[in-house]
Amino acid sequence: MEKIKLGVIPLVYPTPIVLIGADVEGRPNFTEVGDCAIMGIEPALVAISLNAAHYTTGGIDGSGTFSINIPHTGQLSITDYCGRVSGRDVDKSALFRVFRGEQTQTPLIEECPVGLECRVRETVQIEQRRIFIAEVLECYVSPSFVAETEGGRRIASLNRLDPILYALDNQYYCVGPPVGVGYQEGVEPTPKT
Numbered sequence: 534m535e536k537i538k539l540g541v542i543p544l545v546y547p548t549p550i551v552l553i554g555a556d557v558e559g560r561p562n563f564t565e566v567g568d569c570a571i572m573g574i575e576p577a578l579v580a581i582s583l584n585a586a587h588y589t590t591g592g593i594d595g596s597g598t599f600s601i602n603i604p605h606t607g608q609l610s611i612t613d614y615c616g617r618v619s620g621r622d623v624d625k626s627a628l629f630r631v632f633r634g635e636q637t638q639t640p641l642i643e644e645c646p647v648g649l650e651c652r653v654r655e656t657v658q659i660e661q662r663r664i665f666i667a668e669v670l671e672c673y674v675s676p677s678f679v680a681e682t683e684g685g686r687r688i689a690s691l692n693r694l695d696p697i698l699y700a701l702d703n704q705y706y707c708v709g710p711p712v713g714v715g716y717q718e719g720v721e722p723t724p725k726t
């Protein structure tokens with residue numbers, strides 16, 4: 534085995550950068566999160582992992598709802614700011630124009646191209662991490678990022694959405710061009726002997 538062991542690191546890369554929205558003590562709060570993943574398509578499940586001490590965490594504990602807002606690279610500065618200051622010390626409620634999820638009234642960010650209204654299904658606590666597994670109740674997309682097709686409507690390409698990616702080298706990245714089509718590229722390989 535020609536590998537160098539780097540140690541115990543959750544080196545899954547890249548991760549999407551999202552802004553989690555939740556009402557805390559009666560007003561919207563937004564925090565930056567890199568630990569966000571899809572847990573299933575049907576039902577539509579997502580998971581986020583928050584430090585139990587974060588201001589946002591208490592709000593989600595209380596309401597059982599939150600939003601996932603996906604910023605674009607042009608929103609990097611305000612997104613990083615939401616990851617540098619706590620709603621406990623700074624009022625982050627007026628940083629964005631807020632709209633409310635129709636089913637839960639959870640706060641979402643108007644300026645982000647995509648926002649998911651989520652309801653918590655399970656909460657898992659591991660040491661200081663609170664992991665919220667949630668069902669997506671609705672997916673709100675800004676009209677300029679919806680493509681009309683013969684079969685209906687679909688989300689614009691990642692290159693148009695221009696999301697912020699993050700890696701454990703503490704750098705933000707943007708996406709490159711597509712390199713293939715899912716479920717269509719695989720051909721039977723020659724076995725390695």
Ligand SMILES: Cc1cc2nc3c(=O)[nH]c(=O)nc-3n(C[C@H](O)[C@H](O)[C@H](O)COP(=O)(O)O)c2cc1C
Binds near residue numbers: 563566568
């Ligand atoms: C790039 C980046 C990624 C982050 N990812 C997470 C994360 O996945 N989970 C988490 O609990 N905090 C994460 N944070 C830290 C929180 O965003 C930060 O502590 C924030 O101030 C908490 O705000 P709140 O107290 O208002 O909830 C991240 C911060 C940055 C800058």
